[in-house]
Amino acid sequence: MAAMQRVASSLGTSASTYGSCKGTGVKVSDQFPAGLRVLVVDDDITCLRLLEKMLRRCLYHVTTCSQATAALKLLRERKGCFDVVLSDVHMPDMDGFKLLELLGLEMDLPVIMMSADGRTSAVMRGIIHGACDYLIKPIREEELKNIWQHVIRKKWHDSKEQEHSGSFEDNDWHKQGNDDAEIASSVHEGAEGVLKDQKKRSIAKEEDDAELENDDPSASKKPRVVWSVELHQQFVSAVNHLGIDKAVPKRILELMNVPGLTRENVASHLQKFRLYLKRLSGVAQQGGISNTFCGPLDSNVKLNPLGRYDIQVLAASSQIPPQTLAALHAELFGHPAGSMVTTVDQPALLQASMQGPKCIPVEPGMAFGQRLVKCQTNMSKRFPQNVVSAEEVAPGFVAWPSNSVGTVGPGSNLGGMSSQNSNMLMDLLQQQSQQQQSQQLSSLPEPSRVINVQPSCLVVPSQTSATFQAGNSPASVNQNYSRSPMIDYSLLSPQSNNSSLNIGQVSNGDLKTTGVSGYSGLGSISPLSSCSVNPDNSSQQVQSSTMTIRAARQLPGLGPDISNFQVSYGAKSSEVLDQGPLRNLGFVGKCTSIPGRLAVDEFESTMSNLEHEKFYMEMNGNKVKQEPYVEFTDNTRVGIPILSQLPPTSSDLMSVFTE
Amino acid sequence: MDVLSQLQRQLADFLASLYREGFVDDQFTQLQKLQDESSPDFVMEVVSLFFEDCEKLVNNMAKVLEQQVVDFKQVDSHVHQLKGSSSSIGAARIRNVCIAFKTFCEAQNREGCLRCLQQVNHEHAQLKANLQSLFTLERQIVAAGGSVPAMQ
Numbered sequence: 001m002a003a004m005q006r007v008a009s010s011l012g013t014s015a016s017t018y019g020s021c022k023g024t025g026v027k028v029s030d031q032f033p034a035g036l037r038v039l040v041v042d043d044d045i046t047c048l049r050l051l052e053k054m055l056r057r058c059l060y061h062v063t064t065c066s067q068a069t070a071a072l073k074l075l076r077e078r079k080g081c082f083d084v085v086l087s088d089v090h091m092p093d094m095d096g097f098k099l100l101e102l103l104g105l106e107m108d109l110p111v112i113m114m115s116a117d118g119r120t121s122a123v124m125r126g127i128i129h130g131a132c133d134y135l136i137k138p139i140r141e142e143e144l145k146n147i148w149q150h151v152i153r154k155k156w157h158d159s160k161e162q163e164h165s166g167s168f169e170d171n172d173w174h175k176q177g178n179d180d181a182e183i184a185s186s187v188h189e190g191a192e193g194v195l196k197d198q199k200k201r202s203i204a205k206e207e208d209d210a211e212l213e214n215d216d217p218s219a220s221k222k223p224r225v226v227w228s229v230e231l232h233q234q235f236v237s238a239v240n241h242l243g244i245d246k247a248v249p250k251r252i253l254e255l256m257n258v259p260g261l262t263r264e265n266v267a268s269h270l271q272k273f274r275l276y277l278k279r280l281s282g283v284a285q286q287g288g289i290s291n292t293f294c295g296p297l298d299s300n301v302k303l304n305p306l307g308r309y310d311i312q313v314l315a316a317s318s319q320i321p322p323q324t325l326a327a328l329h330a331e332l333f334g335h336p337a338g339s340m341v342t343t344v345d346q347p348a349l350l351q352a353s354m355q356g357p358k359c360i361p362v363e364p365g366m367a368f369g370q371r372l373v374k375c376q377t378n379m380s381k382r383f384p385q386n387v388v389s390a391e392e393v394a395p396g397f398v399a400w401p402s403n404s405v406g407t408v409g410p411g412s413n414l415g416g417m418s419s420q421n422s423n424m425l426m427d428l429l430q431q432q433s434q435q436q437q438s439q440q441l442s443s444l445p446e447p448s449r450v451i452n453v454q455p456s457c458l459v460v461p462s463q464t465s466a467t468f469q470a471g472n473s474p475a476s477v478n479q480n481y482s483r484s485p486m487i488d489y490s491l492l493s494p495q496s497n498n499s500s501l502n503i504g505q506v507s508n509g510d511l512k513t514t515g516v517s518g519y520s521g522l523g524s525i526s527p528l529s530s531c532s533v534n535p536d537n538s539s540q541q542v543q544s545s546t547m548t549i550r551a552a553r554q555l556p557g558l559g560p561d562i563s564n565f566q567v568s569y570g571a572k573s574s575e576v577l578d579q580g581p582l583r584n585l586g587f588v589g590k591c592t593s594i595p596g597r598l599a600v601d602e603f604e605s606t607m608s609n610l611e612h613e614k615f616y617m618e619m620n621g622n623k624v625k626q627e628p629y630v631e632f633t634d635n636t637r638v639g640i641p642i643l644s645q646l647p648p649t650s651s652d653l654m655s656v657f658t659e
Numbered sequence: 660m661d662v663l664s665q666l667q668r669q670l671a672d673f674l675a676s677l678y679r680e681g682f683v684d685d686q687f688t689q690l691q692k693l694q695d696e697s698s699p700d701f702v703m704e705v706v707s708l709f710f711e712d713c714e715k716l717v718n719n720m721a722k723v724l725e726q727q728v729v730d731f732k733q734v735d736s737h738v739h740q741l742k743g744s745s746s747s748i749g750a751a752r753i754r755n756v757c758i759a760f761k762t763f764c765e766a767q768n769r770e771g772c773l774r775c776l777q778q779v780n781h782e783h784a785q786l787k788a789n790l791q792s793l794f795t796l797e798r799q800i801v802a803a804g805g806s807v808p809a810m811q
Binding site: 044045053057088090 | 689693698704705744
């Protein structure tokens with residue numbers, strides 16, 4: 001035993017067993033998992049020492065760091081030198097979740113969180129933020145022995161994505177049918193499903209392979225490009241500029257004009273982005289986003305580049321109906337541009353969404369950005385399942401194709417989507433999408449249903465106005481829901497000025513924005529709640545808003561499946577945008593406030609609201625189990641997503657909301 | 660019986676009593692298992708680190724609790740850390756106090772917090788003394804030519 005230990009420790013400490021620091025592709029040494037390069041970050045020295053010892057005994061190569069900032073620096077300097085990161089949640093210099101998101105964004109490393117806090121909500125937050133795993137202290141050696149699987153899984157998926165990225169690039173938009181399927185399934189299965197999807201995709205796009213092979217026969221072996229925030233921002237701008245349906249890697253690359261970046265890099269990133277968007281929408285649908293999802297958004301409401309891009313991504317990747325996008329935008333940015341903290345550009349997004357026949361043109365007013373816009377047209381076609389868009393929505397505006405069930409909530413942008421959000425959004429979406437997928441797939445929403453969401457008014461399916469009228473009284477909208485299914489808006493209005501999230505309880509026919517949770521149903525559309533419905537507060541001030549994007553699940557009774565997905569980001573003052581399937585809603589125009597769909601009642605966010613959401617979700621026919629993911633900060637008014645209930649189900653819904 | 664056996668028996672009994680009285684728990688066993696040839700003093704090192712950390716945290720918490728306006732969030736964060744480290748090394752009693760401590764923090768109950776802080780101090784001192792005895796015994800055993808048996 002002693003001899004074994006000696007050998008083991010020598011193996012563990014030698015870095016040579018595990019390949020070089022170039023770190024690309026899946027490198028597995030002979031003694032794998034021995035030699036796995038682990039970075040442990042924990043401000044508690046005792047735990048750090050303990051973990052180091054345990055990891056060494058697992059034959060891993062360990063580096064310890066007691067400060068998150070130092071760890072981040074180390075990782076940035078020595079990219080590719082680590083395989084997995086173990087990080088504590090509570091650290092004085094940086095929140096563990098923030099580190100997690102940054103790592104996921106910048107270098108796509110698997111991160112495992114640790115904490116003495118074993119509450120489900122805390123664990124959920126970790127997952128939502130994108131952690132591969134969440135360990136509860138005290139940690140035992142056995143648990144550490146298994147961390148290598150996360151590394152493999154992640155690398156496997158990533159390399160698969162890269163391989164197929166090329167084939168994906170030029171024909172994406174044309175192979176909508178496939179994409180839809182892929183998207184659906186990917187959303188459905190989350191990360192695990194990506195492989196399958198990619199396989200399908202690759203088959204579908206065989207013809208492209210040849211073209212790509214010349215460029216880079218082994219995409220997975222290329223050195224990984226680190227998509228820093230700036231780079232990603234450039235990417236997003238390029239995608240936005242081109243429009244989601246025209247955003248092919250080559251053009252994006254040209255626009256980005258970054259030396260050293262190859263089309264393959266862009267292609268794979270684009271693919272991921274779209275998946276992300278899908279996941280967002282999927283998540284929203286599932287409504288599984290718990291309030292922890294909102295997570296702590298450190299950043300203020302400023303629109304975080306990620307957020308923007310998320311929206312874009314969403315738009316691009318998912319089939320966000322133009323209306324939805326518009327609506328989302330409207331909601332998110334609906335509030336007077338001024339109030340919108342987000343930097344969303346003119347809502348190209350909205351425009352895009354408008355392309356569809358049913359789309360309601362979105363006015364540029366939407367800060368949200370063009371990004372999402374374009375995708376809709378394509379989206380609608382291939383959005384068989386509600387999927388996806390939800391995912392992307394998180395950060396940005398998610399436009400749901402008319403068919404798509406997912407609703408995109410632009411919210412994220414509002415709240416300064418931070419990378420954290422996006423991560424969590426993605427994760428959340430994945431989770432949700434999985435759940436939702438099954439439900440949503442049921443029916444494709446009819447494209448013709450367009451619901452215009454008017455700012456600050458409840459979204460009424462029949463309304464189609466391209467512009468939001470800030471002044472609309474929130475209540476006005478909801479009355480007419482001719483077809484509008486429940487609309488969930490989860491609005492978190494961080495802003496002090498009562499921008500209120502449109503939290504309204506939608507009573508029969510009223511729109512209630514409740515934590516968006518999926519409301520699905522006949523064309524349920526979850527209004528983007530981030531806009532305050534109140535006429536007064538047309539501007540949404542999104543200070544640190546949490547965007548909640550919930551994918552609404554379609555309620556069986558409701559019209560075309562529209563999944564609202566809400567992605568909520570935790571943000572100090574987060575607005576939760578809940579965008580339900582925009583199909584019917586049609587977000588349109590500049591919304592200074594959240595499109596009318598949302599019930600305009602504002603109310604202080606309280607945890608009870610969240611509960612509402614929970615209930616709401618459950619009561620839907622779909623039994624969507626969505627947990628309130630909106631996290632309210634002290635000063636934010638959290639709008640409870642307004643669930644617009646379809647008459648048929650309204651009773652159910654309503655009952656849930658009774659507080 | 661020779662000295663070595665006696666010492667070893669003493670150690671075993673002492674250790675058993677520590678477990679019985681809840682000073683340490685199974686995690687401590689895990690800690691002991693980690694001690695090997697490459698790190699013969701591992702347990703002592705980690706435990707010392709813990710005690711240092713504990714003292715620091717207790718001092719910080721005392722300072723915060725003395726303020727006019729107590730920042731309970733800060734206290735809570737310290738307690739959280741103490742809870743994490745104490746549970747990691749198997750200091751069961753301290754960890755249990757932390758659990759109670761946390762609820763007082765959440766309730767913003769200063770008196771309760773101060774009481775818990777005192778308790779932490781007390782448990783800290785006791786555990787420290789006990790573990791010192793343990794290490795001394797172990798050293799004696801090693802000096803007498805024996806090896807320290809790992810528990811279970």
